[in-house]
Amino acid sequence: MGDLILVKVGGAELQEGPELATLVEVLARLARQRPLVVVHGGGPEIAALQERLGLQPRFVEGLRVTDEASLWVAEMVLSGAVNKRLVARLVAQGVRAMGLSGVDAGLLRAKTLVHPQGDLGRVGEITAVDAACLQQLLSLGLTPVISPISLGEDGRALNVNADHAALAIAGALKVAEAVFLTNVPGVLRGGALMDALRAEEAEHLIATGEISGGMIPKVRSALEAIAAGVGAVRITDLAGFARGSGTRVLA
Secondary structure (H helix, E strand, O other): OOOOEEEEEOOHHHOOOHHHHHHHHHHHHHHHHOOEEEEEOOHHHHHHHHHHOOOOOOEEOOEEOEOHHHHHHHHHHHHHHHHHHHHHHHHHOOOOEEEEEOOHHHOEEEEEOOOOOOOOEOEEEEEEEOHHHHHHHHHOOOEEEEEOOEEOOOOOEEEOOHHHHHHHHHHHHOOOEEEEEOOOOOOEEOOEEOOEEEHHHHHHHHHOOOOOOOHHHHHHHHHHHHHOOOOEEEEEOHHHHHHOOOEEEEO
């Protein structure tokens, strides 16, 4: 499956409205052209439901602190509402989409993430991806749509950051291209969008401060994926995804 593509979708594009319609249209078009795996988050909806239930969202360096009550919420939102909403829209567009979480068939196995800045609760980091399971589904013409809730070593669920899950899956499948949808059109240099970014150039731009702020972890994640055998990583926003533009990070 040398033309396999993985798309990681954030929370904003998954809420009801015109952005979701655009996202589904582009994903459906892709799925008709080549094998596709979708990994999604859903942070804004988790936070909204937490607040409705009187739970206060807490974060440590951008990672959601997940106690037992918050894990229950995360599972309902990610593996339930968001996953089935996206699957339903894709199926309605003629895509044979199948919704999964990392718990299903032990697709994503994880261990508790230990963070030096504090206890994150039931938050995990991926230790194994059942790539063979995904390859079997793809060979049947199915499009896996994956929630990052994963299976812990104690046989219970762990909440895993969707970016981290997408990276692990992309590396395990050695996908031709991984697309990470963000709120920016790509990597900007002097205000201009960079079409391509080589690994050594990326390190130089980070060192000189031309790549800064929230773009640094995005680029570093892209470099990790390249090192794991992913062909290219495209960083873009929904409009750029629809146009086929963005910054392609290459080895």
